[in-house]
Amino acid sequence: MLLVLNGPNLNRLGLREPGVYGSQTLEDLERQCDAWGAELGQAVTCRQSNYEGQLIEWIHEAEEHGFTGIVLNPGALTHYSYALRDAISGQRVPVIEVHISNVDAREEFRHRSVTAAVCRGKISGLGFLGYRLGLEALVEGQA
Template identity: 45%
Template sequence: MNVLMLHGINLNMFGKRDPKQYGTITLDQINAQVDALGKELGVEVQNFQTNFEGALCERIHQAYLDKVDAVLINAGAWTHYSYGIRDALAILTCPIVEVHMSNIHAREAFRHHSVLAEIAQGQIAGFGVDSYLLGLRTAVNLVRAKQA
Protein backbone atom coordinates (compact mmCIF):
# COMPACT_ATOMS: atom_id res chain seq x y z
CA MET A 1 0.00 0.00 0.00
CA ASN A 2 1.26 3.46 -0.95
CA VAL A 3 0.27 6.49 1.12
CA LEU A 4 1.23 10.03 0.13
CA MET A 5 1.80 12.54 2.95
CA LEU A 6 1.46 16.12 1.68
CA HIS A 7 2.74 19.06 3.70
CA GLY A 8 1.80 22.55 2.57
CA ILE A 9 3.03 26.07 2.93
CA ASN A 10 5.31 27.01 5.86
CA LEU A 11 5.26 23.51 7.35
CA ASN A 12 8.98 23.19 6.65
CA MET A 13 9.29 25.70 9.50
CA PHE A 14 7.87 23.37 12.17
CA GLY A 15 10.23 23.51 15.15
CA LYS A 16 10.92 27.21 14.56
CA ARG A 17 7.48 28.68 13.93
CA ASP A 18 5.05 29.46 16.76
CA PRO A 19 6.04 26.75 19.26
CA LYS A 20 2.95 27.55 21.37
CA GLN A 21 0.77 26.21 18.56
CA TYR A 22 3.05 23.62 16.98
CA GLY A 23 5.58 22.62 19.63
CA THR A 24 9.24 22.19 18.79
CA ILE A 25 9.04 19.07 16.63
CA THR A 26 10.49 19.51 13.14
CA LEU A 27 9.03 18.33 9.86
CA ASP A 28 11.84 15.78 9.53
CA GLN A 29 10.92 14.38 12.95
CA ILE A 30 7.24 14.22 11.99
CA ASN A 31 8.12 12.43 8.76
CA ALA A 32 10.34 9.97 10.64
CA GLN A 33 7.49 9.09 13.02
CA VAL A 34 5.00 8.72 10.18
CA ASP A 35 7.47 6.57 8.21
CA ALA A 36 8.11 4.35 11.26
CA LEU A 37 4.40 3.83 11.79
CA GLY A 38 4.03 3.12 8.08
CA LYS A 39 6.61 0.34 8.36
CA GLU A 40 4.77 -1.04 11.39
CA LEU A 41 1.52 -1.07 9.40
CA GLY A 42 3.19 -2.52 6.31
CA VAL A 43 2.71 0.53 4.11
CA GLU A 44 5.10 2.78 2.22
CA VAL A 45 4.75 6.49 2.98
CA GLN A 46 6.01 9.13 0.58
CA ASN A 47 6.46 12.61 2.06
CA PHE A 48 6.25 15.82 0.04
CA GLN A 49 6.45 19.43 1.25
CA THR A 50 6.33 22.60 -0.79
CA ASN A 51 5.70 26.30 -0.35
CA PHE A 52 4.45 26.56 -3.95
CA GLU A 53 0.76 25.91 -4.54
CA GLY A 54 1.22 24.80 -8.14
CA ALA A 55 3.88 22.28 -7.11
CA LEU A 56 1.46 20.78 -4.59
CA CYS A 57 -1.23 20.52 -7.28
CA GLU A 58 1.24 18.85 -9.65
CA ARG A 59 2.22 16.34 -6.94
CA ILE A 60 -1.47 15.55 -6.40
CA HIS A 61 -1.87 15.02 -10.17
CA GLN A 62 1.09 12.65 -10.07
CA ALA A 63 -0.53 10.80 -7.15
CA TYR A 64 -3.55 10.22 -9.38
CA LEU A 65 -1.35 8.87 -12.18
CA ASP A 66 0.58 6.71 -9.69
CA LYS A 67 -2.73 5.39 -8.27
CA VAL A 68 -1.69 6.00 -4.66
CA ASP A 69 -3.88 4.18 -2.16
CA ALA A 70 -4.46 7.12 0.21
CA VAL A 71 -3.44 10.73 0.81
CA LEU A 72 -2.81 12.51 4.09
CA ILE A 73 -2.70 16.27 3.77
CA ASN A 74 -1.83 19.18 5.99
CA ALA A 75 -2.13 22.02 3.52
CA GLY A 76 -1.26 24.65 6.13
CA ALA A 77 -2.89 28.01 5.40
CA TRP A 78 -3.98 26.75 1.96
CA THR A 79 -6.55 24.65 3.86
CA HIS A 80 -8.69 27.73 4.27
CA TYR A 81 -8.75 29.17 0.77
CA SER A 82 -7.06 27.11 -1.95
CA TYR A 83 -9.73 25.96 -4.35
CA GLY A 84 -6.91 24.92 -6.69
CA ILE A 85 -5.64 22.35 -4.19
CA ARG A 86 -9.21 21.33 -3.37
CA ASP A 87 -9.97 20.73 -7.05
CA ALA A 88 -6.74 18.78 -7.55
CA LEU A 89 -7.59 16.55 -4.57
CA ALA A 90 -11.11 16.02 -5.95
CA ILE A 91 -9.55 14.23 -8.94
CA LEU A 92 -8.33 11.46 -6.64
CA THR A 93 -10.36 8.29 -6.15
CA CYS A 94 -8.54 7.23 -2.98
CA PRO A 95 -9.27 8.18 0.63
CA ILE A 96 -8.06 11.63 1.69
CA VAL A 97 -7.48 12.42 5.37
CA GLU A 98 -6.91 16.04 6.41
CA VAL A 99 -4.59 16.54 9.39
CA HIS A 100 -3.49 19.55 11.43
CA MET A 101 -1.04 19.86 14.31
CA SER A 102 -3.10 22.54 16.05
CA ASN A 103 -6.83 22.66 16.69
CA ILE A 104 -7.83 24.92 13.81
CA HIS A 105 -11.32 25.31 15.32
CA ALA A 106 -9.89 26.90 18.49
CA ARG A 107 -7.81 29.47 16.63
CA GLU A 108 -8.52 32.58 14.56
CA ALA A 109 -11.95 32.60 12.87
CA PHE A 110 -10.49 32.36 9.34
CA ARG A 111 -8.92 29.00 10.28
CA HIS A 112 -12.26 27.45 11.26
CA HIS A 113 -13.26 26.71 7.67
CA SER A 114 -11.53 24.14 5.47
CA VAL A 115 -12.20 24.15 1.74
CA LEU A 116 -10.75 20.62 1.70
CA ALA A 117 -13.11 19.14 4.31
CA GLU A 118 -15.98 18.31 1.98
CA ILE A 119 -13.80 16.05 -0.18
CA ALA A 120 -11.81 14.48 2.66
CA GLN A 121 -13.06 11.40 4.47
CA GLY A 122 -12.34 13.26 7.70
CA GLN A 123 -10.20 15.73 9.58
CA ILE A 124 -7.93 15.14 12.57
CA ALA A 125 -6.73 18.29 14.32
CA GLY A 126 -5.22 19.46 17.55
CA PHE A 127 -3.09 16.51 18.63
CA GLY A 128 0.33 17.61 17.41
CA VAL A 129 2.29 14.84 15.72
CA ASP A 130 -0.38 12.37 16.86
CA SER A 131 -2.74 14.00 14.34
CA TYR A 132 -0.46 12.64 11.62
CA LEU A 133 -0.19 9.20 13.22
CA LEU A 134 -3.95 8.95 13.75
CA GLY A 135 -4.42 10.13 10.18
CA LEU A 136 -2.14 7.43 8.82
CA ARG A 137 -3.91 4.72 10.85
CA THR A 138 -7.25 6.01 9.60
CA ALA A 139 -6.14 6.14 5.96
CA VAL A 140 -4.80 2.57 6.15
CA ASN A 141 -8.04 1.36 7.76
CA LEU A 142 -10.11 3.07 5.04
CA VAL A 143 -8.07 1.43 2.26
CA ARG A 144 -8.19 -1.99 3.88
CA ALA A 145 -11.96 -1.75 4.44
CA LYS A 146 -12.40 -0.83 0.77
CA GLN A 147 -10.30 -3.83 -0.28
CA ALA A 148 -12.20 -6.30 1.94
Protein backbone atom coordinates in the same frame (compact mmCIF):
# COMPACT_ATOMS: atom_id res chain seq x y z
CA MET B 1 2.00 3.15 -0.52
CA LEU B 2 0.86 6.27 1.29
CA LEU B 3 1.69 9.90 0.59
CA VAL B 4 2.04 12.58 3.28
CA LEU B 5 1.88 16.12 1.94
CA ASN B 6 2.64 19.20 3.99
CA GLY B 7 1.86 22.67 2.70
CA PRO B 8 3.18 26.18 3.22
CA ASN B 9 5.33 27.02 6.23
CA LEU B 10 5.40 23.48 7.60
CA ASN B 11 9.10 23.37 6.71
CA ARG B 12 9.43 25.84 9.62
CA LEU B 13 8.19 23.41 12.26
CA GLY B 14 10.29 23.71 15.39
CA LEU B 15 11.05 27.36 14.61
CA ARG B 16 7.65 28.87 13.80
CA GLU B 17 5.35 29.48 16.75
CA PRO B 18 6.58 26.61 18.97
CA GLY B 19 3.80 27.43 21.45
CA VAL B 20 1.29 26.45 18.77
CA TYR B 21 3.15 23.80 16.76
CA GLY B 22 5.67 22.42 19.27
CA SER B 23 9.43 22.15 19.07
CA GLN B 24 9.74 19.14 16.77
CA THR B 25 10.83 19.73 13.18
CA LEU B 26 9.45 18.62 9.83
CA GLU B 27 12.28 16.08 9.69
CA ASP B 28 11.11 14.68 13.04
CA LEU B 29 7.58 14.41 11.67
CA GLU B 30 8.75 12.68 8.49
CA ARG B 31 10.82 10.15 10.48
CA GLN B 32 7.79 9.47 12.67
CA CYS B 33 5.53 8.98 9.62
CA ASP B 34 8.06 6.53 8.14
CA ALA B 35 8.10 4.58 11.41
CA TRP B 36 4.31 4.55 11.67
CA GLY B 37 4.08 3.41 8.06
CA ALA B 38 6.46 0.54 8.78
CA GLU B 39 4.30 -0.51 11.76
CA LEU B 40 1.29 -0.50 9.43
CA GLY B 41 3.14 -2.41 6.70
CA GLN B 42 3.07 0.57 4.34
CA ALA B 43 5.75 2.58 2.61
CA VAL B 44 5.27 6.28 3.29
CA THR B 45 6.58 9.09 1.11
CA CYS B 46 6.67 12.54 2.70
CA ARG B 47 6.79 15.77 0.73
CA GLN B 48 6.50 19.45 1.63
CA SER B 49 6.05 22.50 -0.55
CA ASN B 50 5.36 26.16 0.00
CA TYR B 51 3.83 26.28 -3.48
CA GLU B 52 0.17 25.53 -4.13
CA GLY B 53 0.83 24.34 -7.68
CA GLN B 54 3.37 21.75 -6.54
CA LEU B 55 0.93 20.28 -4.02
CA ILE B 56 -1.72 20.12 -6.75
CA GLU B 57 0.68 18.31 -9.10
CA TRP B 58 1.52 15.73 -6.41
CA ILE B 59 -2.18 15.12 -5.79
CA HIS B 60 -2.84 14.76 -9.52
CA GLU B 61 -0.01 12.23 -9.88
CA ALA B 62 -0.68 10.22 -6.70
CA GLU B 63 -2.70 7.38 -8.23
CA GLU B 64 -0.44 6.92 -11.26
CA HIS B 65 2.56 6.67 -8.92
CA GLY B 66 0.89 3.91 -6.92
CA PHE B 67 -0.23 5.82 -3.84
CA THR B 68 -3.40 4.44 -2.24
CA GLY B 69 -4.04 7.31 0.16
CA ILE B 70 -2.90 10.81 1.07
CA VAL B 71 -2.54 12.51 4.45
CA LEU B 72 -2.60 16.23 3.70
CA ASN B 73 -1.82 19.21 5.89
CA PRO B 74 -2.63 22.07 3.52
CA GLY B 75 -1.48 24.74 5.98
CA ALA B 76 -3.06 28.13 5.28
CA LEU B 77 -4.23 26.90 1.86
CA THR B 78 -6.94 25.09 3.82
CA HIS B 79 -8.88 28.30 4.18
CA TYR B 80 -8.90 29.69 0.65
CA SER B 81 -7.49 27.35 -2.01
CA TYR B 82 -10.31 26.30 -4.28
CA ALA B 83 -7.66 25.04 -6.70
CA LEU B 84 -6.40 22.59 -4.06
CA ARG B 85 -10.00 21.62 -3.27
CA ASP B 86 -10.65 20.89 -6.95
CA ALA B 87 -7.46 18.81 -7.20
CA ILE B 88 -8.60 16.65 -4.27
CA SER B 89 -12.13 16.21 -5.59
CA GLY B 90 -10.92 15.50 -9.12
CA GLN B 91 -9.07 12.28 -8.32
CA ARG B 92 -9.89 8.93 -6.71
CA VAL B 93 -7.23 8.54 -4.01
CA PRO B 94 -8.72 9.10 -0.51
CA VAL B 95 -7.39 12.14 1.34
CA ILE B 96 -7.37 12.77 5.08
CA GLU B 97 -6.92 16.42 6.08
CA VAL B 98 -4.69 16.90 9.13
CA HIS B 99 -3.79 19.93 11.22
CA ILE B 100 -1.26 19.92 14.05
CA SER B 101 -3.03 22.67 15.99
CA ASN B 102 -6.71 22.91 16.83
CA VAL B 103 -7.67 25.29 14.05
CA ASP B 104 -11.13 25.78 15.55
CA ALA B 105 -9.60 27.21 18.72
CA ARG B 106 -7.50 29.75 16.82
CA GLU B 107 -8.22 32.87 14.77
CA GLU B 108 -11.67 32.99 13.19
CA PHE B 109 -10.34 32.83 9.63
CA ARG B 110 -8.91 29.38 10.43
CA HIS B 111 -12.32 27.99 11.39
CA ARG B 112 -13.36 27.40 7.77
CA SER B 113 -11.77 24.74 5.57
CA VAL B 114 -12.59 24.79 1.87
CA THR B 115 -10.76 21.46 1.45
CA ALA B 116 -12.31 19.37 4.25
CA ALA B 117 -15.60 18.78 2.43
CA VAL B 118 -13.83 16.86 -0.35
CA CYS B 119 -11.62 14.87 2.02
CA ARG B 120 -12.64 11.56 3.60
CA GLY B 121 -11.97 12.94 7.06
CA LYS B 122 -10.35 15.73 9.05
CA ILE B 123 -8.15 15.48 12.14
CA SER B 124 -7.22 18.62 14.04
CA GLY B 125 -5.48 19.55 17.26
CA LEU B 126 -3.71 16.29 18.10
CA GLY B 127 -0.21 17.32 17.09
CA PHE B 128 1.83 14.78 15.14
CA LEU B 129 -0.49 12.02 16.39
CA GLY B 130 -3.05 13.27 13.86
CA TYR B 131 -0.79 12.04 11.06
CA ARG B 132 -0.63 8.59 12.59
CA LEU B 133 -4.41 8.46 12.91
CA GLY B 134 -4.74 9.57 9.30
CA LEU B 135 -2.36 6.83 8.14
CA GLU B 136 -4.22 4.25 10.21
CA ALA B 137 -7.58 5.32 8.75
CA LEU B 138 -6.24 4.95 5.23
CA VAL B 139 -4.73 1.52 5.91
CA GLU B 140 -7.78 0.20 7.72
CA GLY B 141 -10.06 1.35 4.92
CA GLN B 142 -11.87 3.81 7.14
CA ALA B 143 -11.11 6.61 4.71
